[in-house]
Amino acid sequence: xxNFLIKKEDDSxxxxxxxxxxxxxxxxxxxKATHINDLDVKNIMIACHGFGSSRTRYTIKxxxxxxxxxxxxxxxxxxxxxxxxxxxxxxxxxxxxxxYNYTIKRFSKARVFLFGSSFGGYMTLQFLKKHPECCxxxxxxxxxxxxxxxxxxxIANGEDMTKYSETPxxxxxxxxxxxxxxxxxxxxxxxxxxxxxxxxxxxxHGTNDKLSLFEDILEYKKDNVHIQVFDGVEHGFRxxxxxxxxxxxxxxxxxxx
Numbered sequence: 001x002x003n004f005l006i007k008k009e010d011d012s013x014x015x016x017x018x019x020x021x022x023x024x025x026x027x028x029x030x031x032k033a034t035h036i037n038d039l040d041v042k043n044i045m046i047a048c049h050g051f052g053s054s055r056t057r058y059t060i061k062x063x064x065x066x067x068x069x070x071x072x073x074x075x076x077x078x079x080x081x082x083x084x085x086x087x088x089x090x091x092x093x094x095x096x097x098x099x100y101n102y103t104i105k106r107f108s109k110a111r112v113f114l115f116g117s118s119f120g121g122y123m124t125l126q127f128l129k130k131h132p133e134c135c136x137x138x139x140x141x142x143x144x145x146x147x148x149x150x151x152x153x154x155i156a157n158g159e160d161m162t163k164y165s166e167t168p169x170x171x172x173x174x175x176x177x178x179x180x181x182x183x184x185x186x187x188x189x190x191x192x193x194x195x196x197x198x199x200x201x202x203x204x205h206g207t208n209d210k211l212s213l214f215e216d217i218l219e220y221k222k223d224n225v226h227i228q229v230f231d232g233v234e235h236g237f238r239x240x241x242x243x244x245x246x247x248x249x250x251x252x253x254x255x256x257x
Contacts, residue, residue, distance in 0.1 A: 001017050001018065001019050001021075002017070002018040002021050003015070003016065003017050003018075004016045004017070004018065004102075006098050006099070006102060008094070008098070012078075012083075012084075012085040012091075013082075013083070013085075014075055014076075014083070014095050014098060014099065015055070015075060015076045015081060015082040015083055016055065016073060016074065016075035016076075016099060016102075017055050017056060017060075017073070017074055017075075018071060018072070018073045019060075019061075019064035019065075019071065019072040019073075019074075020064055020067070020068055020069070020070060020071050020072055021035060021036050021041075021071055022034060022035055022036065023036055036071070038106055038107055038108075039107075039108065039109050040109075041071050041107045041109070041110040042069075042109075042110055042111065043069065043070045043071065043110055043111050043113065043253055044070065044071045044072075044073060044103060044107045044110040044111070044112055044113070045067065045070050045071070045072045045073070045112075045113040045114065045115050046073050046074070046099060046100060046103055046112070046113075046114050046115070047060050047063055047064070047072050047073070047074045047114075047115040047116075047117075047120070048074065048075075048077075048096070048114075048115065048116040048117065048119075048120025048121070048123055048124055049074065049076075049077070049080070049117055049119075049120050050117045050118030050119045050120050050143075050145070050236075051077075051080075051118060051119035051145070051155075051172075051173060051175070052080070052172070052173030052174065052175055053080065053117070054076050054080050054081030054082075055074035055075055055076050055081055056074075056081065058238065059117045059142065060072070060074045060117075062238075062242060062246075063115065063246060063249075066243065066246035066247075066249075066250065067246065067249065067250055067253070070113070070250075070253060071107065071110070072115075073099065073103055075095060075099050077092055077095070077119070077120075077123075078091045078092060078095065079175050079176060079177075080175065086178070087175060087176065087177055087178070087181055088178070088180060088181050088184060089123075089126070089181060089184035089185065089188065090184065092123050093123070093126060093127065093130065096123060096124075096127050097127070097131075100127070100131075100134070104135065111137050111256060112135050112136050112137060113136060113137055113138050113139070113140065113253060113256075114127075114128075114134075114136045114138075114139040114140070115139075115140045115141070115142070115249070116139075116140075116141050116142070116144060117141075117142040117143065117144075118142070118143050118144065118145045118211075118212065118235065118236075119145050119148060121141040121142070121143070121144025121145060121146070122144060122145045122146060122148040122190070124139065124141070124144075125144065125146065125190050125194070125195070126188065126190065128196050129190065129194045129196070132196050132198075134199075136199050137199055137256050138199050138200045138201075138202065138252055138253070138256060139199055139200070139201045139202070140201075140202045140204070140245075140249050140252070141201065141202070141203045141204065141205075142204050142205075142237075142242075142245060143204070143205055143206065143209055143211075143212050143235050143236070143237070144203060144205075144212060144217070145211065145212045146190055146212060146216060146217065146220060147189070147190075147212070147213075147216050148185050149182065149185035149186050149189060151211050151212060152172070152177075152182060152185060154211060155172045155173065155211070156170050156172050156177070161182070164179050164182060165179045165183075167179070192219055192220050192222070195220055195222055195224075195225060197222075197223075197224055198224065199224070200224050200225075200226065200252075201224060201225045201226065202226045202228065202248070202249070202252060203217060203225065203226070203227045203228065204228045204230065204241075204245040204248070205217050205227060205228070205229065205230065206229075206230040206231075206232070206233025206234050206235065206237055206241070207229060207230070207231050207232060207233065208232050208233055208234050209233070209234055209235045210234065210235065211235045212235060214229075228245070228248060230244075
């Protein structure tokens with residue numbers, strides 16, 4: 001794994017990691033890792049983690065392990081992982097844009113794919129809404145938090161949202177979340193009309209998801225939106241269902257011309 005930093009104009013830092021930039025070569029029984037030249041990378045995926053997670057935890061790490069022929073690039077959302085930047089939607093969007101531009105510039109000959117888990121799916125949809133010119137071939141979501149403002153109300157430790165504006169912040173999942181973040185989500189809700197016609201979108205979702213409700217996801221079904229249903233599965237699924245998701249993602253990437 002290779003780590004990278006992007007210093008922003010306000011001196012805050014974006015912390016990122018790149019998986020699968022080395023390939024293993026066997027020579028006389030001895031295995032040796034060789035760094036892949038940036039211009040030789042064929043497929044790259046920008047993978048966004050969920051709320052309360054980070055770029056090096058289970059979802060991103062296990063996804064990258066299952067997609068060995070795909071270079072996976074991830075970064076910490078503000079207030080997550082190594083980042084001490086204030087968690088605001090505008091900061092999340094700025095970081096996404098900067099990592100996207102870094103990616104397409106550095107790996108200029110690679111096909112680009114996007115992945116978002118939970119809150120990472122929400123921000124990816126916001127990114128696509130703002131940037132319909134995005135060059136992504138296909139987009140993949142694991143339990144996307146499409147109605148994030150509603151989900152946040154559920155996970156905010158039972159906080160009375162009418163009094164939330166009077167408090168400095170709440171700390172769901174140990175993350176400092178200011179009222180401004182919640183207000184941003186109320187102001188920029190994602191509607192079915194916001195789902196762009198390109199690229200193709202693949203959603204992997206459990207019917208027993210108590211956070212991002214399955215019936216909410218069905219509202220966003222379109223010709224270019226494909227939903228893989230995992231019966232009885234909850235929001236943060238792992239194990240066999242995660243492996244099945246990775247297998248399907250790998251097939252879709254291989255079929256991309």
